[in-house]
Amino acid sequence: MPDLSVREKILVLINTWQAALGGIEGKFPQYYAAYNELKSAGVEFPPREENTVPLFTPPPTHPLSHLTFPYEDEVDVRDLETDASGLSHTAVAFIRES
Numbered sequence: 001m002p003d004l005s006v007r008e009k010i011l012v013l014i015n016t017w018q019a020a021l022g023g024i025e026g027k028f029p030q031y032y033a034a035y036n037e038l039k040s041a042g043v044e045f046p047p048r049e050e051n052t053v054p055l056f057t058p059p060p061t062h063p064l065s066h067l068t069f070p071y072e073d074e075v076d077v078r079d080l081e082t083d084a085s086g087l088s089h090t091a092v093a094f095i096r097e098s
Contacts, residue, residue, distance in 0.1 A: 008046055014038065015045045 026032065039045065071092040087095075 011038075011043065011045050012048070019048070040057055 014031065014035050018026075018035040021031050023029075024032045024036075034043045035045075
């Protein structure tokens with residue numbers, strides 16, 4: 001016999017993820033597709049509370065105001081540019097398709 005609490009948790013997570021990631025118009029529409037496919041198959045999702053945080057966010061362990069980035073001023077944008085002149089046409093086509 002399946003564990004119903006695990007099933008319910010999975011359904012809550014799928015519903016939460018699809019909502020938090022923007023639904024069908026979001027960056028990851030596959031979460032909405034999974035949600036919608038289950039819903040179309042007759043799966044009933046547990047009700048979602050509108051006032052809750054959609055994803056678990058642990059409390060901060062360190063204050064953010066004291067963060068420092070030691071190399072921030074030393075980055076040269078030219079160092080970040082990519083030289084693709086040595087790539088073959090096949091490699092460039094593969095990268096574009098990915």
